[in-house]
Amino acid sequence: MTIAARATGLSKHYGSGSAEVVALDGVDFEIVSGEFTAIMGPSGSGKSTLMHLLAALDSPTSGKVFIGDTDVASLKDTPLTELRRDRIGFIFQAFNLVPTLSAKENIVLPLAIAGKKVDQEWFDRIVDVLGLRNRLSHKPSELSGGQQQRVACARALMNRPDIVFGDEPTGNLDSVSAAEVLTFLRRSVDEFGQTVVMVTHDALSASYADRQVFLSDGRIIKELRNASQDELLSTMAHIYPRHDQQAGVEADDAPNTSNEHPVVIDSDEKSGAGQGTDVVATHIEWLHDKDSEEVICRDGGGAPAPEHLDEDAEPVVEQTIPRRAIAG
Numbered sequence: 001m002t003i004a005a006r007a008t009g010l011s012k013h014y015g016s017g018s019a020e021v022v023a024l025d026g027v028d029f030e031i032v033s034g035e036f037t038a039i040m041g042p043s044g045s046g047k048s049t050l051m052h053l054l055a056a057l058d059s060p061t062s063g064k065v066f067i068g069d070t071d072v073a074s075l076k077d078t079p080l081t082e083l084r085r086d087r088i089g090f091i092f093q094a095f096n097l098v099p100t101l102s103a104k105e106n107i108v109l110p111l112a113i114a115g116k117k118v119d120q121e122w123f124d125r126i127v128d129v130l131g132l133r134n135r136l137s138h139k140p141s142e143l144s145g146g147q148q149q150r151v152a153c154a155r156a157l158m159n160r161p162d163i164v165f166g167d168e169p170t171g172n173l174d175s176v177s178a179a180e181v182l183t184f185l186r187r188s189v190d191e192f193g194q195t196v197v198m199v200t201h202d203a204l205s206a207s208y209a210d211r212q213v214f215l216s217d218g219r220i221i222k223e224l225r226n227a228s229q230d231e232l233l234s235t236m237a238h239i240y241p242r243h244d245q246q247a248g249v250e251a252d253d254a255p256n257t258s259n260e261h262p263v264v265i266d267s268d269e270k271s272g273a274g275q276g277t278d279v280v281a282t283h284i285e286w287l288h289d290k291d292s293e294e295v296i297c298r299d300g301g302g303a304p305a306p307e308h309l310d311e312d313a314e315p316v317v318e319q320t321i322p323r324r325a326i327a328g
């Protein structure tokens with residue numbers, strides 16, 4: 001087993017004093033060559049920070065990053081630039097293509113900057129796998145989002161890098177285009193022996209990977225291998241629970257000391273199908289006692305009592321305050 005990149009004791013802090021934020025907290029991590037690794041986690045978990053450090057796009061507060069046997073921190077500006085250009089490929093969510101260049105010129109741009117000759121056989125293979133043969137003369141503005149991202153994929157692999165990093169590479173794509181990009185990344189690992197690391201919050205995207213790594217609060221908390229989408233969703237629900245769930249349970253268990261009985265339930269159904277209304281209905285259970293018939297709607301306003309409802313009126317009990325004002 002060959003290690004393509006590794007991190008030891010990796011930390012990244014922003015700010016200082018009471019304003020200090022720990023984005024990454026003492027992470028030890030290895031990327032195995034020839035594998036597809038997905039780094040997962042909610043916003044603020046540290047997944048993008050970890051990728052940026054591993055890709056030598058940022059420097060850590062403490063700890064070290066190695067690409068192969070190369071200590072990234074030991075490199076001066078020029079060798080560091082050469083490492084990024086020659087040994088690392090990038091696929092960004094926003095494509096990052098040069099708008100004045102054609103698709104072909106964008107694909108070979110890293111080689112042109114390095115002054116290297118294009119391997120035509122490799123170029124043809126990548127272009128054909130990605131289905132870009134008929135789009136090589138088009139500029140980015142003449143391409144769809146999926147086509148632009150495929151051009152970005154080709155550019156990332158053109159110099160045969162040690163590692164390709166993808167930062168939410170399907171985040172701006174529709175489902176069909178996303179599947180095309182993910183399938184290509186999977187094929188690049190299986191057929192070309194490429195090492196791919198992808199940051200994502202999406203379980204479907206992560207299911208294409210060999211290894212799924214979960215972060216929370218700047219630390220790696222769990223790893224899976226070859227997990228399905230359902231397994232990933234189940235794991236995410238377990239390790240990233242809603243913070244208000246326990247509070248909700250406690251609130252539900254608390255006794256109701258009020259004499260009033262406001263109940264609001266099920267706001268997910270559409271009301272008035274075929275009746276020309278797009279208002280979301282709230283089914284309200286009318287609870288009566290000798291002291292109160294009060295009903296409270298989601299917007300905080302009161303609803304009319306059942307006996308005062310007009311049978312010909314809009315068949316929705318919950319109306320927003322502005323709609324009730326208009327209805328007069």
